[in-house]
Amino acid sequence: MVSGCAAPDAPSAGDPELPDADEPVDPAVLIHSEVAEEFAQLTLDVGGVQYDADGLGFGYRNQPLNVFVDGDVETFTEEMFGFDVTIRAIPSQFRFNYGDGSGDRLLNTPGMDRVDYAELTGQPTDEYIETPTSHVYDETGTFEVNVTTTYTGEYQVEGGPWIPIPGTVTAEADPGESDIWRIRSAPVSGDCEHSSQWGCGEAFDGETPQIFVENGWCEETGRC
Incomplete structure (x- = not known):
């Protein structure tokens, strides 16, 4: 019998069977069963697919575009x-599915902002370097990016040892949109003198691309 606030002994390996109704019930068995059920039904808010702050989903064909998601451990505490x-989802x-027909890509990292990754690995922060979660698009267009995260679980009772929870749960990030363009170049005779000269007018026939307005790029950079 358990008295006071002492945590019950951890259950043995595997999923314990509940005893008959007329037998004493070990609190550890009840808790383990309840935790396993709650974990299987867990709904996790993992946010959305993210892009670098200086691009926000805009990129160029045949150049790496960095994509990432949050990879935080989710922790919940309740009375049972x-x-x-305490239950934690890890x-x-x-x-990753980049939306261009290249198929799913399974990774053990959620990725991070390109600049943070460059600083971590000692690479230039002002170049579009490849990251573990970046993708190179072969064609121009807009592509919906989806990321599914798989979580394992464990729990502890009254601050005791962590006990594995059987099974896994998955959560879908809100989709992102990659907007991929091509680069064109040509020789010119000098600096721009008026907007009708090649490459001197405002981009895209004088209209700011709507994607820049919608995804916050204009406000973020002040370049529109």
Whole structure:
């Protein structure tokens, strides 16, 4: 019998079976069963697919475009059968689909902002370097990017040891949109003198691309 606030002993490996109704019930068995059920039904808010702050989804064909998601451990605490039980969901795998027919890509990292990755790895921060989660698009266009995160779980009772939870759960990030353009270049005779000269007018026939307005690029950079 458990008294006071002492945590019950951890259950043995595997999914314990509940005893008959007329037998004493070990609180550890009840908690383990309740935790497993709650974890299987867990709904996680993982946010959305993210892009670098200096691009916000805009990129060029045949150049790496960095895409990433949050990879935080989610922790919840609640009372079960008179005990404080903490459950944590740990991201273990990330399935990236870049929307261009290249298929799913399974990774063990959520990625990060390109500048942060460049600083971490000692690479130039002002170049479009490849990251573990970046993607090179072969064609121009807009592409919906989806990321599914798989979580494993564990729990502890009253600050005791962490106990694995059977099974996994998945969560979908809100989709992102990659807007891919091509680069054109040509020799010119000198500096721009008026907007009708090649490459001297405002981009895209004088109209700011709507994607720049919608995704916040104009406000973020002040370049529109």
